[in-house]
Amino acid sequence: MTRDTTHGLRPAQRRTKARAAPQPGEVGRVEAVLARLAEADPDPKAGFDDTDPFRLLVTVLLSAQSTGPTVARIADALFARVTDPAAMLKLGEAQITEIIRPVGLGPSKARNIVKLSAALIETYGGAVPRSAAEMRKLPGIGRKSAEVTANFAFHEPVIAVDTHVFRVSNRIPLAQGATVDAVADGLAQAVPQRFKDGAHIWLFRHGRDTCTARKPACTRCPVSDLCTWPGKET
Numbered sequence: 001m002t003r004d005t006t007h008g009l010r011p012a013q014r015r016t017k018a019r020a021a022p023q024p025g026e027v028g029r030v031e032a033v034l035a036r037l038a039e040a041d042p043d044p045k046a047g048f049d050d051t052d053p054f055r056l057l058v059t060v061l062l063s064a065q066s067t068g069p070t071v072a073r074i075a076d077a078l079f080a081r082v083t084d085p086a087a088m089l090k091l092g093e094a095q096i097t098e099i100i101r102p103v104g105l106g107p108s109k110a111r112n113i114v115k116l117s118a119a120l121i122e123t124y125g126g127a128v129p130r131s132a133a134e135m136r137k138l139p140g141i142g143r144k145s146a147e148v149t150a151n152f153a154f155h156e157p158v159i160a161v162d163t164h165v166f167r168v169s170n171r172i173p174l175a176q177g178a179t180v181d182a183v184a185d186g187l188a189q190a191v192p193q194r195f196k197d198g199a200h201i202w203l204f205r206h207g208r209d210t211c212t213a214r215k216p217a218c219t220r221c222p223v224s225d226l227c228t229w230p231g232k233e234t
Contacts, residue, residue, distance in 0.1 A: 085117035112140025157196035164207025
């Protein structure tokens with residue numbers, strides 16, 4: 001997932017107070033947007049049913065400030081050598097660092113991979129905990145990483161906010177906020193329960209493919225009539 005700064009909005013990591021509960025009209029528009037995205041992509045997690053939670057957690061950790069293709073290639077190389085936290089510890093920090101060097105921040109990521117592998121063994125019997133709240137206790141795992149893993153691996157109805165989701169949510173808007181946490185808290189309130197399992201990937205793909213940072217494709221956007229962004233092309 002790529003870095004992105006959109007119209008002065010930056011997904012800062014500091015916490016802010018939770019946004020007030022959405023008004024009925026806002027909720028209805030949010031539901032309409034998600035319904036259309038769901039209609040266009042009714043099985044957003046096709047191919048993810050066999051997701052290995054440990055591999056997914058490590059891959060999301062590797063993705064910070066790195067591009068998707070590079071992360072996928074490096075994750076393949078790393079998991080050709082290991083299958084579980086015990087094997088990761090046996091591989092060791094030095095070899096992990098060498099394998100993951102192309103993703104950037106290799107030494108710090110390698111340290112966190114070793115630490116979280118040890119924590120999984122010591123606290124969770126070698127298994128990844130099933131909730132985002134528990135995953136956030138692991139070294140190197142923040143809110144986005146925990147919620148992506150919990151949602152994809154265990155279908156926890158949480159909505160991870162990356163740069164694409166942050167941009168789309170502020171633009172349409174679905175839930176507005178100056179920080180990732182503010183947007184995540186707003187989406188948790190605004191998105192109907194029946195859409196929460198797929199909301200992250202629908203919004204991520206919409207931001208990646210249509211509502212892009214520099215030149216959004218408004219004329220082919222399936223929710224353009226529901227969008228109030230002042231910069232919308234008509």
